Amino acid sequence: MTSQFVLTLSCPDRLGIVYAVSGFLTRRDANIEDSQQFSEHGSGRFFMRVEFKTAHDRDELAVGFAEIAREFHMDWQLHDRAVKPRVLIMASKQGHCLNDLLYRFRIGALHGEAAAVVSNHPDWADLAASSGVPFHHLPVGPGGKAAQEQRILDLIESERIDVVVLARYMQILSPEFCAKLPGRILNIHHSFLPSFKGAKPYHQAHARGVKLIGATCHYVTSDLDEGPIIDQEVARVDHAMSPEDFVSAGRDLESTCLARGLAAHLDQRILLNGHTTVVFR
Template sequence: MTREYILTLSCDDRLGIVYAVSGYLTRRAGNIEDSQQFSDSSTSRFFMRVKFSSQASRDELAVGFAEIAREFGMEWQLVDRQDRPRVLIMASKQGHCLNDLLYRFRIGALRGEVGAVVSNHADWRGLAEAADVPFHHLSITPQNKDDQERRLLDLVTQHRVDVVVLARYMQILSNSVCEKLPGRIINIHHSFLPSFKGARPYHQAFDRGVKLIGATCHYVTADLDEGPIIEQEVTRVDHAMTPADLAAAGHDLENAVLARGLAAHLDGRIILNGSKTVVFR
């Protein structure tokens, strides 16, 4: 049976990388359907994404490709497109991003499935259960945060979660959680980072009299709102708008930007490049 695969890789730039990759796939009767590459002249790093089909199993392909990866010092990942990535969505009091993602998964607009919804409030239990998704209420206080984060990591294991999405989850994850899930936590920040980091960005934007507001989807690291940026969008606003007006205008941006960023991650179109990302379209 023919299967579809996504191969992503990065390494120091040098001659022969594309030839080695395409040659290997040809020898394994792999049919390349799409290939994209990027050479970063500022870091001398090379990035590549290949979508191909083959009758070989993932394990067979990976064993052979490992020799090429060693030769070129590659960081790489090979994904079988039939495998459905599992997502855990976290939300707080505002549910617009959660509702939007549940809908997109239900209609098949996002690849994969939602394994669970977690919130520090009980408000969205009905929404999750209506989507036939397990809901977990992890109330957070300064006294129980460590215990609740251990429960969160247990849920990641229990539900076989590949990526955690912070869909307007308004709690700061500890360094320990970030370090245990590197490149596996995606956040939507209701601001055009790096401007207006931290809490109440719409109020910060209002106080500065901005004419554009934005939203930023990024990977979460131990440094608050400093993780590699995946996707961004802006919309025009004016002097007559209140902070509440700005927030209302921003909700649609947040939905769209988070969905695009998550889709890119689930489709294997993102490769980390230090504090930045390479996002293939």
């Protein structure tokens, strides 16, 4: 019986990396099903994603590969595809991204499990229940932001959450919260970053008379709307459209962009490269 794995790595670029990785897998009777690599000349770093099948178990592979990783100074991860990442979805008053993600999880279009929904409003309890996903109403009271975030962190620990998705969750997370989950929080911002950060970006875009609007899926850091960009989507607009028309057109952009970014994360297709990302398709 074989199992499917994904190996991702980054390291200083040098001769012999692909040879060492493929040789390691060949010696373990692994069948490589997909292999992608990228050399970033500016930073001098090498990035690689390999999907393969083998009869060897994960612990054995990890112990054996550690020697190669040390030799090439690799940052690396080995994922067993049989283990589905557990996802916490957070939303506020707007539910289009939440609804889209729950549907995609329900039909198996995303390689993960929707483990819980959190909202600072009670509106989406029935929607979550219809998908069989536990709903947690965690409002932010006056002066209670730290306490609310601690309840979320407790939920993340108790539910063994691997990734948090902000599906139009309209609360700014504290730097302390973000620091506890580096590379594990995805957000959808309703503009084509780095343009129009902050509140009401569609209204900002309308005021500037733009001809394109967009949505951006990015990792969350302590710097508002500055995290590494994962994916972006755009649509054409014109002078006859109102800010409300921009908002309406943006809903589809946001849902599509967030789902595509989350899919890439769950499939281990994203490697961080400083303030940017390498996304293998």
